[in-house]
Amino acid sequence: QKEVEQNSGPLSVPEGAIASLNCTYSDRGSQSFFWYRQYSGKSPELIMFIYSNGDKEDGRFTAQLNKASQYVSLLIRDSQPSDSATYLCAVNDSSASKIIFGSGTRLSIRP
Amino acid sequence: GAVVSQHPSWVICKSGTSVKIECRSLDFQATTMFWYRQFPKQSLMLMATSNEGSKATYEQGVEKDKFLINHASLTLSTLTVTSAHPEDSSFYICSAPRQEEVLGEQFFGPGTRLTVL
Numbered sequence: 001q002k003e004v005e006q007n008s009g010p011l012s013v014p015e016g017a018i019a020s021l022n023c024t025y026s027d028r029g030s031q032s033f034f035w036y037r038q039y040s041g042k043s044p045e046l047i048m049f050i051y052s053n054g055d056k057e058d059g060r061f062t063a064q065l066n067k068a069s070q071y072v073s074l075l076i077r078d079s080q081p082s083d084s085a086t087y088l089c090a091v092n093d094s095s096a097s098k099i100i101f102g103s104g105t106r107l108s109i110r111p
Numbered sequence: 112g113a114v115v116s117q118h119p120s121w122v123i124c125k126s127g128t129s130v131k132i133e134c135r136s137l138d139f140q141a142t143t144m145f146w147y148r149q150f151p152k153q154s155l156m157l158m159a160t161s162n163e164g165s166k167a168t169y170e171q172g173v174e175k176d177k178f179l180i181n182h183a184s185l186t187l188s189t190l191t192v193t194s195a196h197p198e199d200s201s202f203y204i205c206s207a208p209r210q211e212e213v214l215g216e217q218f219f220g221p222g223t224r225l226t227v228l
Contacts (some may be wrong), residue, residue: 043219103154
């Protein structure tokens with residue numbers, strides 16, 4: 001059973017600080033990695049994707065990938081209350097045409 | 112970004128009735144669409160992969176005779192919950208990748224909240 005593991009949280013971070021979200025995955029063949037944000041009662045939206053080892057920055061968001069350690073992370077700089085949501089890590093299933101979602105980390109930014 | 116719509120956004124029905132949910136890609140064509148279910152405070156659960164012009168692929172444990180999927184065109188997939196029961200009450204969400212080569216870059220519909228009385 002291929003798995004994507006995330007700490008469920010809640011992760012509480014003060015406004016303006018850096019929020020760090022982590023994810024590990026079991027499928028060594030996975031090549032594509034994604035972060036989705038889901039507000040309560042809404043559907044997920046894609047915020048970042050990363051395919052190569054290292055860092056990828058997009059505005060206040062940085063995705064980090066280490067395939068050797070099977071580890072993906074998302075950093076959110078200058079956290080805002082509007083960043084409070086559940087963040088879902090997802091990776092492609094190397095043997096099937098689908099992606100596998102983690103259970104999500106609930107992030108709370110306190111003013 | 113790409114737009115995916117769902118209809119209805121919410122539905123309440125009596126136990127034993129069937130409910131159809133539509134998922135449309137509005138500004139791109141989608142050979143593949145995915146159907147998920149999410150119970151309160153739980154993670155997304157992939158139910159099935161909908162393939163235009165062919166049978167859907169169901170995940171283990173999902174009853175294909177209960178959750179009928181039809182991908183009639185490159186912009187429309189439907190999920191019919193047959194003989195719905197209260198335990199089927201959930202948030203049903205569809206998604207589609209804009210590019211078939213990058214399945215993970217999925218655009219989600221707004222979801223349909225189903226309540227079965």
